[in-house]
């Protein structure tokens with residue numbers, strides 16, 4: 001990059017991340033919206049896909065498409081091999097002990113529902129307690145509310161402070177020997193807060209509770225090691241990790257998954273079916289009833305290859321620099337209030353503007369080519385906590401640039417002009 | 421040429437900044453809430469009817485500029501008209517924000533400022549929340565209106 005702006009050079013010196021090269025991998029970013037270059041800052045909702053992923057999907061449907069685990073013909077064998085190779089990539093990606101611990105599901109949402117129903121419903125009793133947090137995405141709230149209605153177990157929330165950080169001292173007060181499940185997001189989608197999940201996991205284990213970590217927002221930004229974390233379940237979605245929609249991962253400790261009954265019945269999840277009774281297949285197939293999203297799994301494998309090659313560490317470092325820059329620029333805008341100012345956060349900028357509703361911000365920014373999310377971000381308890389109906393949220397990925405943040409700030413100025 | 425001002429016309433910005441007929445009416449004959457769960461827009465309509473006419477109407481609540489301006493403009497337009505005329509206006513407004521059909525600027529008056537909404541499918545619900553709420557209230561319904 002030969003930008004004459006000295007400030008820009010300074011910025012480049014702090015990170016040798018070649019963003020222009022990365023951007024060239026994402027064909028969607030080249031387009032214009034309303035005659036302006038697209039500035040895609042809605043990565044927390046879903047991330048864009050590199051051509052490496054798009055090409056793998058294309059090749060799969062052109063050359064390999066076949067059902068898996070049941071054909072003796074060559075295509076089926078090839079599809080099965082690619083599908084299982086992707087499982088191995090996921091295993092390595094999160095550092096699980098075995099591919100038996102990697103279950104493919106539709107997304108984080110389905111993974112959480114699976115654990116709530118298969119593990120929770122079969123082990124919880126009326127006196128038991130489930131702990132989640134005020135920061136959660138609805139998909140890590142509602143399945144536990146359903147479970148609590150079904151079992152009579154009590155659902156408790158770890159509160160957050162004004163910065164949007166979990167109040168660990170309150171967590172300790174909630175924990176007791178009735179706590180069975182602690183379900184916590186690794187990173188908040190509404191505010192970007194990175195939660196101290198290792199501490200949360202250890203404290204839960206100390207009272208004998210199992211822990212599910214919702215990693216939907218974490219895997220695109222940070223290296224995850226489930227073995228080191230010692231979490232019982234870890235879930236994420238492929239589409240936020242630069243992979244296809246409709247595919248996600250449930251990691252579960254083998255012994256736990258082994259002890260759990262199937263979530264759905266159907267083909268592939270059985271060993272033997274007779275009219276009287278069926279015997280279930282071994283892990284992880286016991287939880288993969290029916291023809292899975294084969295192309296999605298293979299595409300997810302390609303996405304993991306992509307981020308591995310890129311290096312999540314240097315990408316995260318670069319994203320952090322973007323966040324610091326965005327924070328600086330945003331703090332210069334009068335009437336802009338940041339929501340979520342945790343010390344430890346990922347590249348999410350949630351904000352409000354005095355006198356301008358977030359939906360109007362979203363529409364006006366779109367007119368400038370800037371795509372953000374406006375709303376409650378499926379985290380209504382967070383909005384309630386801050387006593388606001390909604391926020392505008394810009395969320396950055398490693399393909400975003402400093403110039404795009406300038407475009408965001410300029411578009412925010414435009415909002416203020418429209419409403420002067 | 422695309423211009424955001426086609427949506428955020430002066431009338432809308434003005435009615436958002438200082439909404440007319442805003443505030444709770446203690447002695448309303450009919451009170452009904454409208455809620456858009458998707459964006460959290462909330463409003464309550466207060467209506468007084470007299471001899472098949474809307475003799476007074478007000479609203480309160482919170483929402484985006486489009487929803488506030490729409491409620492402000494709607495309540496202005498509704499004051500003093502008959503229930504039949506209100507129903508006709510409801511239908512005309514619906515056409516205004518959802519179809520490319522011609523509309524009668526003379527009849528719609530300032531409401532025509534909301535025509536730009538039809539180019540923003542995600543925002544049509546913001547503009548129509550108060551109208552659906554009014555429609556339900558005049559039909560005698562009492563369950564809060566939800567648009568999604």
Ligand SMILES: Cc1ncc(COP(=O)(O)O)c(C=O)c1O
Pocket residue numbers: 044045106107108109110137139140185187188189214216217237239378
């Ligand atoms: C923190 C968090 N958890 C869970 C989800 C649900 O993911 P999905 O809709 O892909 O199942 C999301 C997606 O928005 C999220 O941000």
